Amino acid sequence: MTETTARIDVPETSQTVRQLVRYTLIGGSGVALDLVVFLLLHNVAGMNEQFANVISTTLAITNNFVLNARFTFERRDRIVVRFLRFYAVGLTGIALTNLLFLAFTDGLGVNANIVKAGSMPLVLALQFVLNRKWSFA
Structure with missing residues (x-):
């Protein structure tokens, strides 16, 4: 009698979780970094939320690329290409957040700080998938 079991690739699953x-x-x-810079630019300096978002997110993207290349995906080859891809993925987050600003801040009058903070988990999930499959593949 033979037992049939589903094979689970534990190393791949474990690596993905790590x-x-x-x-x-x-x-x-x-x-x-993104939130502090955004709050300073928007609330202290009085910058438009969409411009403040572009600047704060760009700083965070650069920070995250350097750290993810070194510690998460451990890839140091084709660094310029990978950064451009990572930044392109980051632009999806900027675009998504700016669309949420248009809908919630401009359209419904929700405070921009709340929209910015609320957009972050959605942006994180989207960008992890895109970066894992494209930027660091």
């Missing part, structure tokens, strides 16, 4: 945890931790540093 990468997700590292990506999330590094993303946390990027979120903190």
Whole structure:
């Protein structure tokens, strides 16, 4: 009698989980940087929320790329190409957040700080998938 069992590729699953945890931790540093810079530019300097978002997110993208290349995906080859891909993925986050600003801040009058903070988990999930499959593949 033979037993049939589904084969689970534990190393691949384990690697994905480790990468997700590292990506999330590094993303946390990027979120903190992004949010602090956004709040300073928008609330203190009085900059338009969409411009403040582009600047703060660009700083966070650069921070996250350097840390993810080193610690999460451990890839140091084709660094310029990978950064351009990572930045392109980051642009999806900027675009998504700016669309949410248009809908919620401009359209419904929701505070821009709340929209910015609320958009971050959605952007994180989208960008992890895109970066894992494209930027660091």
